[in-house]
Amino acid sequence: MGTQVQAAETPVISRLIEGDVDRYLAAIADATAIFREAVDVYLQTGPDGGCWRQARHISEHMRTLDDMQQTLETSVRPNSVFGDLVLGMLDPLTGVNRLLKDMKRQVTGFAIESGFSGPGRSVPAYLVADVQELTNEVCAAVDALVESYRSAVLCGGQASSGNAERGVSWYENQADRLSMQLLKKIFADESLDLKLQLLLAQLVEEIDRVADQAEGIDQKLRASRGAGLPTLVARDSH
Template identity: 55%
Template sequence: METQVRVAERSAVSTSIAITLDGYLDGVADASMIFRSAVDAYLREGSERACWQLARRIADIVRTLDDMQQTLEMRHVAQSARGAVGSAMFEPLTDLSRLVKDMKRQITGFAIECGFTRCGRRVPAPLVADVQELTDEVCAAIDALVEASRPGPQGWQQPAADADGRGVGWHEARADRLSTALVRRILADEALEVKARLLLAQFVEEIDRLADQAEGVAGALQTRSMGGSGGGAAVAQAH
């Protein structure tokens, strides 16, 4: 029979881990907001400074998340003998880390391109609102993933839709439709040079790519949930 001290120690570890996991997901949500702001900055004239500021902010978030993940994994190694938490609790973090690092790569690209071009808006004015709408849907997919993937009493759960049925998949599908329509408009615009059309199409596809990644993470979480992956016991004791 476990002693009360051992049970209390395990419960304290579980609570600490649950709090840190929530903090990690908060960081991913912050990165989503920065990405949305970075796209808006990229669409404005004279935006080089703003893009670099946002690039530095998301770089700080990436470093913080890497440190948090390392701390969690080290704590798991130290506490695994006590049965405090299963390694499956940390598997989604690697997928989320890739998502945030891709946001960082894109934002840094915005800043570099602004520095090279130093000329007005790179996206034609008639397309700006559509690019912003696409970005909103992409970020909504990421935000839905963050909120639906917070560990519950049984560990990492299958991401669920919100009250309106708008889960990760719903937002990803809408982002895909918006990006497809945008790319078709861009490629058909003969007022633009061929090189400009290709670059703009790539820009749109890169933004949409984040929603695809979010859906991929959601699918991985669903697979783990259906497979009954371990690690829920630790969080269960934290609530």
């Protein structure tokens, strides 16, 4: 049974925490959008394109996310009912922070790291659509994770309204399947030298790893939900 803070206690604080958590989750979804855009720019224009813009954008966005998390943590008194509640709610997001940092590292890598951005590192045209599809599935896995967390924390553990079959694991499986297909195509292409094949394989595996991380966090979240993840249920209205 989760720790539910009912409206009768201090509904106004419940609503404020709920609003801040909601904003925070929306900002995480925005980070996913930047990641998708960064991969797209890299695929379309290569390392000489505008990748640095996305790198700067995601760095600024990560600072915003840190600020939002700090705001949530400092808005409540330590060792109070709401202080314990918020810290309990934020705990599963530690893994999400690591995932976002990995996204940031990759996006920055498109712009400045030699593994992605050296001369001639562009992805062959016939692979672009597949890498985009892989990125879409990976981002969908992260979005599904955010929705899963949102439904667990803000809706009192009720299942999200989306198709239950299309959960984090479903998207992660899709990403695994696509990355495997991509790796087969890369290593079957004899026109690519081995060094480029390895770099392309690294790119695919790096993108796919984000979905693996999302699945790992989702499994922990489900386990903690079973053990009583703090939830926030404010039932009154203005």
